[in-house]
Amino acid sequence: MIKLLAKLLRVLNSETEPGQISLGLCFAMIAGLTPLFSMHNVFVLLLVLMLRVNLAAFLMGLALCTGIAYLLDPLFHLLGLAVLTASSLESLWTVLYQSVWWRLEHFNNSIVMGSLVFSISLFLPVLLLLNLLIRRYRQHVLAWVQKTKIMQMFKASKLYATYQTLSAWRHV
Amino acid sequence: MGKWIRWWGLGAFVVVAAIFACVWIFFVDGWVKSQIEEAGTEAVGAKVELDAVELSLFPAGLMLTRLQVTDPKEPMTNAVEIAHITMGLDGLNLLRRKIIVEEMVLEGVRLSTPRATSGATREVSLQEEETGMFSIDLPSLEVPDVKKILEQEDLETIRLIETLKADLKREKDTWESRLKELPGKAQLAEYKKRVKNLKKATKGGLKGILGGVGEVQSLKQDIEREIESLKGVKKEFEDTVALLHTRLDQLQTAPQRDIQHLKAKYNVSPQGLANMSQTLLGGKIGSWVRQGAVWYERVKPFLEGAQALGGGQAGPEVHKPLRGKGVDVHFKEANPLPDFLIRKATVSVNLDLGDLAGTVHNITNDQPTLGHPTTFAFSGEQLNGVKSVSLEGALNHVIPTKAKDEASFRAQGYELTNLVLSKDDKWPVALTSGLGDMTMIVGLKGQALTANGKGHLRNLHLSAGKEGDTNPLTKALSSAVTDISQLSLQADVKGTLEQPDVTLSSDLDRILQKAAGKMVNELAAKFGAELQTAISAKIAKPMQQLKKNLSGFDGIAGDLTERATQHNDILKGLLEKNLPIKGLKSLPGGFKLPF
Structure with a gap:
């Protein structure tokens, strides 16, 4: 847990582009909230590896979102069922149902569909919001936080030592 | 980039x-x-x-x-x-x-x-020994002790006599008490008194006449009402008596029913011989039917698998939810196929009697989606003990509500050896050797099972009876059976898989009837006559008593008739003869009487 927090601090305080961090977290949201062994997650993995996305942010986000997904399963089921049984979309699903690749994607499962609709819908808003928050953090909060007494105490703590160790590794 | x-x-x-x-x-x-x-x-x-x-x-x-x-x-x-x-x-x-x-x-x-090791996954319950569908039921050849039988048996005739006796007593008591409530001598005396008073009233001038007219009318209505009441009661009584007479008449035929029942119970009837095919061969055929049913019951859940899941193809269809797994929604497919299908299976079966080869088409758990039934055809030639054998059929569950399964089996030159047909101690029968040509066509429509089988058995060698048997019946039967060299057999099965009703007929019935039928018929006639005499003697006195009790109802009938007659007499005799009714009809001033 301490290492995870240290990693988060390291990423936030690093020179990494905010877009790379937020994109990693947003891809993690798709991969984590939807069933892990799904066809679309192979594509997500390809994008995560090929695009210059922050991998640490992706892995952290994946761990977090996978845990949350179990709590949100009932919501995903209801959402997915509503989408799959909507009469206006029936013809679309019927067409996709004929395709081997879409069947392999298992799109007709309520949780796959519900979690995919949920995470894709939130992808852009979360991306923009995280971008904004990271920038604001770096502009206003980071300098102020480092001057606070709590941060001073924190710097003297074991956690900060860990962070320093990791930073040192990074620059090796 | x-x-x-x-x-x-x-x-x-x-x-x-x-x-x-x-x-x-x-x-x-x-x-x-x-x-x-x-x-x-x-x-x-x-x-x-x-x-x-x-x-x-x-x-x-x-x-x-x-x-x-x-x-x-x-x-x-x-x-x-x-x-x-x-x-x-x-x-x-x-x-x-x-x-x-x-x-x-x-x-x-x-x-x-x-198997080298046990394949049990749960404790196997002890298998019950298969009881035969039929048990051998040879006619008895000794006349049972009639006296002893009548002491032990609960005869229908005696039961009916006792019931009727009790009913007669109850009815008699009822009617005697009802007679007391009905108008009798006291009522008649009252009417006579009222008539007498009326006569006096007519002599008292116009006022007396006018007052008397109303009273005459009232009296007339009262008597007529009583007569109607008596008529109704008499009709009811006659119906009761008629019913009791009918029951007494029915009692005359009860001894015959008792005799038939006792003949069947003590097995003194030729019925057993008429059904000997069923007795000897029914067990084997029943066992085959049960085996077939067991195999079919194993296959049936697979054939109906998709129906249990509701596997139609019209519109989106939601399957049962699994926690954490969601549900699968299925849509109409352009070329629908079942989830499981074997289009063609080529099978080679190694049996003791040789190799059977065959094909099975369209093995699936979802025939409605596929639109074709499962069909199968197996055959074998020149096998050990069979010249040729074939099995073919179709399991059609394309329309689940109109499921229809058919199969036909043919065997030519089937060698029959050492088949035990009867394990009965009194009369064991075994088929030592023989050849059989058999055809069996089985159909199952929904729950209704029908099967027709024909068999021709030839070159038969049968052994029957025990050495030193002294029973003339079993000796005659054994002699007839061992002489049989060929038989024609017809089997019909109806009912359901759970309760198949197997009917068998063959030349055997005729042969055995011929061999021992006369002997058993004579015995049955003798037993029947003895029973008739004994039962008649046993019921003679109670029957006389019943008739006597029933004749006691004549007194009640006479009493009812007499009361009705007396009321009529009063109405007709006293009113018409002693009162000046005619004179009352034309009163002074043009008044008219209402009667």
Whole structure:
């Protein structure tokens, strides 16, 4: 847990582009909230590896979102069922149902569909919001936080030592 | 562009994918093997084991080696053992989660093979010894002791006599008490008194006459009402008496029913001989029907599998939810196929009597989607003990509500050896050797089972009876049976799979009737006559008593008739003769009487 927090601090305080961090977290949201062994997650993995996305942010986000997904399963089921049984979309699903690749994607499962609709819908808003928050953090909060007494105490703590160790590794 | 693309990431993706593929290829055979064994064990209720599984991807196919399916009732025996199963899979449909086998070849299919270890997955309940569908029921050849029988038996005739006797007494008491409530002498005296008073009133001038007219009218109505009441009661009484007479008449035929019942109970009737085919051969045929039913019951859940899941194809269809797994919504397919289908299975069965070869088409758990029934055809020639044998049929569940299964079986030159037809101590019968040509056509429409079988047995050698048998009946029967060299047999099965009703007929019935029918008929007639005499003697006195009791009702009838007559007499005689009714009809001033 301490290492995870240290990693988060390291990423936030690093020179990494905010877009790379937020994109990693947003891809993690798709991969984590939807069933892990799904066809679309192979594509997500390809994008995560090929695009210059922050991998640490992706892995952290994946761990977090996978845990949350179990709590949100009932919501995903209801959402997915509503989408799959909507009469206006029936013809679309019927067409996709004929395709081997879409069947392999298992799109007709309520949780796959519900979690995919949920995470894709939130992808852009979360991306923009995280971008904004990271920038604001770096502009206003980071300098102020480092001057606070709590941060001073924190710097003297074991956690900060860990962070320093990791930073040192990074620059090796 | 370079800022956002990480080219080594593509290499990493390829490496990760290759690792996954290698792991899958390495472990998939074991995974498929365990899946088949687990699913099979669950379905059969006993161990299903495989020696090896080999999955090929290009082209998609599966090869199973030594499949053993344990017989759940005998864990040390395999119900089926198959040396090799090779199947070609439709790879594209496999990606759609549909197992479509274009062709399957089953080689070295053997039934009832021994197992090295027990295949039980749960405790096997002790198998009940199969009781025969029919038990031998030879007619008795000794006249039972009639006196003793009548002492022990609860005769219908005696029961009816006792009931009627009690009813007669109750009815008599009822009617005697009702007579007391009905108008009698006291009422008649009252009417006479009222008439007398009226006569006096008519002599008292116009006022007396006018007052008397009303009283006459009232009296007349009262008497008429009483007469009507008496008539109704008399009718009711006559009906009661008629019913009692009918019951007494019915009692006359009760002894005959008792005699028939006792003849059947003590087996002194030729009925047993008329049904000897059923007695001797029904057990075997019943056992075959039960075996067939057991196999069919095993196949039936598979045939109806998709119906249980509601596998139609019209519109989106939601399957049962699983927690954490969601539900699958199914949509109409352009070319619908069942989730499981074997289009053609070529089977080679190694039986003790030789090899049978056959094909099965369209094995699926979802015939409504496929639109075709499962058909099968097996045959074998020049086998050990059979010249030729064939089995073909169709299991049609395309329209589940109109399920229709048919099968026909033919065997030519079937060698029959050492078949025990009757284990009865009194009269054991065995078929030592013979040849049989048989045809059986079975149909099952919904729950209604029909089967018709014909058999011609020839070159028969039968043994019957025991050495030193002194019973003339069994001796006669044994002599007739051992002389039989050929038989024609007709079997009809109706009812349901759970309760099949097997009817058998053959030349055997006629032969045995001829051999021993006369003997049994004479015995039955003698027994019947003795019973008739004894029962008649036993019921003579109670019957006389009943008749006497019934004649006691004549007094009540006479009393009712007399009361009605007396009321009529008063009405007619006294009113018309003693009162000046005619004079009253034309009163002074033009007044008219209302009667």
